[in-house]
Amino acid sequence: MASPLNLLLLSTPVGPLGSGLGGGVELTLTNLCQELGQRGQRLTVLAPMGSELPDVTSPQVTIQPVAGTLQPTAHTQERDCEVLLPGDGVLPAMWDYARRQQQQYDLIVNFAYDWLPFYLTPFFDQPVAHFVTMGSLTTAMDRAIATVANQFPGRIGVYTQTQAETFLPGTACEVLGSAIDLSRYRFCPEPGAALAWMGRISPEKGLEDAIAAAETTGCPLKIMGKIENPAYWQQIQQQYPNAPIEYLGFLGTDQLQAVLGQCRALVMTPRWVEAFGNVAIEALACGVPVIAYRRGGPTEIIRPGETGWLVEPDSVSGLVEAISKIDQLDRWACRRQAEQDYSLTALGDRFEQWFQAILGRRAKTVPC
Ligand code: UDP
Numbered sequence: 001m002a003s004p005l006n007l008l009l010l011s012t013p014v015g016p017l018g019s020g021l022g023g024g025v026e027l028t029l030t031n032l033c034q035e036l037g038q039r040g041q042r043l044t045v046l047a048p049m050g051s052e053l054p055d056v057t058s059p060q061v062t063i064q065p066v067a068g069t070l071q072p073t074a075h076t077q078e079r080d081c082e083v084l085l086p087g088d089g090v091l092p093a094m095w096d097y098a099r100r101q102q103q104q105y106d107l108i109v110n111f112a113y114d115w116l117p118f119y120l121t122p123f124f125d126q127p128v129a130h131f132v133t134m135g136s137l138t139t140a141m142d143r144a145i146a147t148v149a150n151q152f153p154g155r156i157g158v159y160t161q162t163q164a165e166t167f168l169p170g171t172a173c174e175v176l177g178s179a180i181d182l183s184r185y186r187f188c189p190e191p192g193a194a195l196a197w198m199g200r201i202s203p204e205k206g207l208e209d210a211i212a213a214a215e216t217t218g219c220p221l222k223i224m225g226k227i228e229n230p231a232y233w234q235q236i237q238q239q240y241p242n243a244p245i246e247y248l249g250f251l252g253t254d255q256l257q258a259v260l261g262q263c264r265a266l267v268m269t270p271r272w273v274e275a276f277g278n279v280a281i282e283a284l285a286c287g288v289p290v291i292a293y294r295r296g297g298p299t300e301i302i303r304p305g306e307t308g309w310l311v312e313p314d315s316v317s318g319l320v321e322a323i324s325k326i327d328q329l330d331r332w333a334c335r336r337q338a339e340q341d342y343s344l345t346a347l348g349d350r351f352e353q354w355f356q357a358i359l360g361r362r363a364k365t366v367p368c
Contacts, residue, residue: 008105013071013091017051020226024278025133035348037061068093102126118144131157135166135273159276179347185285188261194220196263202228206269208236213319215243261286268292285338287331291322
């Protein structure tokens with residue numbers, strides 16, 4: 001067996017790991033740490049103060065908390081906005097730690113969707129790889145990602161091809177997908193009457209459309225997730241005072257899968273190009289079909305007519321029609337798809353190959 005790699009992973013600076021503010025990247029990071037740790041790789045995760053990885057049991061994984069003001073989220077900024085960096089920010093503090101400690105690591109892996117790590121890449125002696133977790137949002141980020149892709153081929157990883165296509169033409173990306181620990185999601189053959197909606201409660205997730213569809217069909221809707229934008233949440237509650245909805249809060253995986261499994265389908269209503277949609281594969285693992293707008297990552301996940309339905313983007317009537325056809329879908333087919341395509345083993349293999357390719361390429365170009 002090849003000797004273990006020493007990996008330094010830099011988490012998202014928008015919130016502590018475990019808070020839900022980071023969205024799907026928190027789950028991806030958790031799963032990657034668990035899988036690579038079990039394979040014997042040594043991982044240090046730099047993350048904002050208060051971070052925890054409760055679902056990672058591998059002793060090979062340690063968290064190094066870093067103090068500082070959280071970074072503003074990229075999806076709340078205008079396309080042509082300037083780069084924002086709080087003076088006492090956690091992001092520069094994390095990269096300062098990485099710079100000082102870099103010789104202890106074979107590879108540094110960035111999970112932040114922020115300009116600074118891309119800009120700093122050529123200044124590091126050790127190789128820096130970037131797992132980009134959202135599609136194109138700002139001009140500055142598009143340029144920063146394209147620059148690294150051109151200067152350091154193979155260093156940009158993404159979730160999906162659809163996501164990769166949102167970046168500047170010629171930005172070559174490695175498509176790495178996502179995965180979940182299937183053993184933590186129980187298959188539920190007999191659901192109740194409710195539908196599920198899960199995710200950060202923030203305008204780009206389009207929750208109001210799922211609520212409108214619930215109101216029209218009369219199907220109860222269970223909502224799970226972090227309220228990232230309280231004003232938006234309040235506004236949509238006022239807009240649909242009589243909709244049959246129930247907000248259950250931000251749930252941990254064990255509770256989340258128990259509720260989700262009981263639902264007839266997961267409804268995904270992204271207004272943006274969803275880079276992946278981790279909630280979709282969590283649903284499939286429970287045997288829950290997915291109804292989603294035909295936009296971004298879900299188009300690469302859902303098999304229409306088999307494990308879900310893809311709907312005309314932003315069409316509530318399209319959602320309503322798809323809801324009427326849920327019973328045509330086989331819940332076992334959903335679970336099977338999750339097992340075939342989204343296991344942690346497959347994710348670990350893809351990431352390890354990506355890391356080895358970066359290190360192999362570097363060994364050829366950098367004399368020892
Ligand atoms: N999630 C959670 N608890 C909840 C609702 C959602 O932990 O109550 C997690 C879910 O498991 C998923 C993430 O929130 O990992 C949402 O990720 P996704 O990729 O769907 O969207 P993103 O937030 O990255 O845009």
